[in-house]
Amino acid sequence: MSFALDILTLGTAWAHVLLAPYTKVEESFNLHATHDILFYGVSPPALPNYDHFTFSGAVPRSFLGSLALAYISTPVIHLATHFELLSSKFDTQVLIRLVLATLNALPLCLLRRAVGRRFGRPTGLLFALLTSTQFHLPFWMGRTLPNMFALVFVNLATYFLINRSPNSPRPSSCQTQTALALLIFATATLRAELAPFLGFVTLQSLFNGTLRLRRAIVAGLLSIGSYTALTIGVDTYFWAAPTPLWPELASLRFNIYEGKSADWGVSPAHAYISTHLPKLLLGAFPLALFGLLIDSRVRSLSIPSLALIAAMSAIGHKEWRFVVYAIPVLNIAAARGAHWMMSRRKGSFFGRILFLAASGLILANCLATAILTRTSMANYPGGTALAQFNALLAPRANVHVHISNLAAQTGASLFLQTHAPPYPAFIDASSANNWTYDKTEDLSARDLAAMPGLTHAITEAPLGRGWTVVDVVKGFERWALQRDVKGLVEREGIEGLLGVLKMVEGEKLWILERNGA
Known part of the structure; x- marks a missing residue:
């Protein structure tokens, strides 16, 4: 059973990577940094080729996560190449995402074992079921957000804190x-917003006697100093910064001290409780509240996570990823609540109701995740468009394509620049077509028409005269509820129920060819 639950946790994360292999703009820094490290190398002459010098973002981010992912993925890439499992650069993108998903799944497997030891095997089983049937955590575990690199260390830390009798x-x-x-390490190098979580774990440890104040100060200063020196050394090099660069300090200054995070929107203080946590936890949200209520051990374990949520609530700009670190602990609380509900006597009406309620919430997880997964599969038109473009024009040489902002933000990553250098070792560069992929931002139709040598464009609308539409890429628009349920069932039988909710797609991107190209 234990091995089967491990496979469930890992398999769910892998399935999300394979079903939605493309990425979005928020993942691009670490994804493209990993691409550049793998294909250009890390020597000084290679650095000018790196993508972040052209598309740097609002604040610098650390290369440590991408550097680790690239080096951990390298032997896996060699092994896959040996067995001829890779045929394009995009296959490498999928592979490194599977590696990252594995790195996030393994601490969850350890955490599930620790939950079983601490709270009992049924609670460990329910923890695995709740985690695997949710959407956001398994979906994002294989995506190159800095938060997903930090999550590996947070879950490992949580494992060490609860792995006892x-x-x-x-x-x-x-x-x-x-x-x-x-x-x-995670706070100093990857995500500074973990400071409240770290602070309350430290306070708890001092309070319960597992950490002495003197040792905490000495060891803490040494750890912070060494990890800070590591990130400053690595990131000053990769960013070619004229002065020492500590990315997380730069992020704090930009987002908190200068208040620039508000430029991306401001939400009310209750947004994490009223919006983000219900979205992240789905059916586990009410179960977590109940688990916190009935078990003092769960309440103690949850204090750092709740402190993190409270601290992040005081900042105007809010995103689910800032509190994603709390989800595994809240899933433990949910599993504890679900076990209590499902272990009541089934002979009583109250016991049957509790059992059905807990089971229904887990089933609701599955249903919501199925809908959200299907939505996400159709929500990366840029990746779909560039993949189709590469396939349609594969035999041609001297292709010069411009990729619009929407395409670049919804999946058209460097790994999809199949016919342009740098080429991985498993591709024969001498037979490559050496296309030009251009991502210059905010170009008008007139700008595109004036670009010398441009043969194709992937745009957000047709350009009219001078261009021929090669293909149109659709993407997710909305879900539509079919009202004629009876008619669907009469026409298609029980399978007609699956069509009650229908996804509506709209035209998102146009693949165009310049006349005479």
Whole structure:
């Protein structure tokens, strides 16, 4: 059973990568940094080719996550190449995302074992079921957000903090120090918003006696100093910064001190509780509230996560990814609540109602995840368009295509620039077509017409005279509820029920060829 639950956790994350292999703009920095490290190398002469010098973003981000992912993926890429499993650069994108999904799944498997040991096997089983049937966490575990790199360390730290017998009141000193070291690393190098989480884990450890104040100060300063030196050394090099660069400090200054995060929108203080957590947890949200209510061990475990949510709620700009680190712990609370509900006597009316309610919430997870997954599969028109473009014009040489903003933001990554250098070792560069892919932003139809040598464009609307439409790419628009349920069932039988909710797609991108090209 334990191995089967591990396969479920890993398989769910892998399935989301394979069903939705393209990426969006928020993933692009780490994805393209990994691309550049893999294909250009890290020597000084290679750095001018890196994508981040052209598309740098609002604030610099750390290369540590991409560097680790590239080097961990390298032997996997060699193995896949040996067995002829890779045929294009895009296959490499899928592979590195599978590696990242695995890196995130393994701590969850360890965490599930620790939950089983601490709270009982049924709770561990329910933790795995709730996690795997949710949408956001499994979907994003294989996506190159900086938060997903940090999540690996947060979940490992949580594992060390709870991996003990049911009657043990506190983790060992060694477990506490290991957890704190992991959290300090993640906070200093990957995501500074973890500071409240780290702070409350430290306070709890001091309060319960697993950490002494003197040792906390000395070890904390040494850890912060060494990890900060690491990120400054690595990122100053990769960003070619004239002065020492600490990306997370630059992010704090930009977003908090200068208040620039508000430029991306401001939400009310209750948004995490009223919107983001219900969206992340789905059916586990009410179960988590109930689990917090009935079990003091769960409440103690959840204090750092709740502190993180409270701290992030005080900042105007809110996104689900800022509190995603709390989801595994809240899933533990949900599993605890679900187990209590499902273990009541089934002979009583109350017991049957509780069992059905808990089961229904898990089933609701599955239904919501199925709908959201299908939505996401149709929500990357840029990736679809560039993949279709590469396939349609594969035999041609001297192709010069411009990729519009929407296409670049919805999947048209560097890994899809199939016919342009750099080429991986498994592709014969001498037989390549050497196309030109252009991502210059905010060009008008007149600008495109004036571009010398441009043969094709992927645009957000037809350009009219001078251009021929090669193909049109559709994407998700909305879900439509079919009202004639009885008619559907009469025409198609029980399968007609699956068509009650129908996805409506709209035209998103046009693949165009310049006349005479």
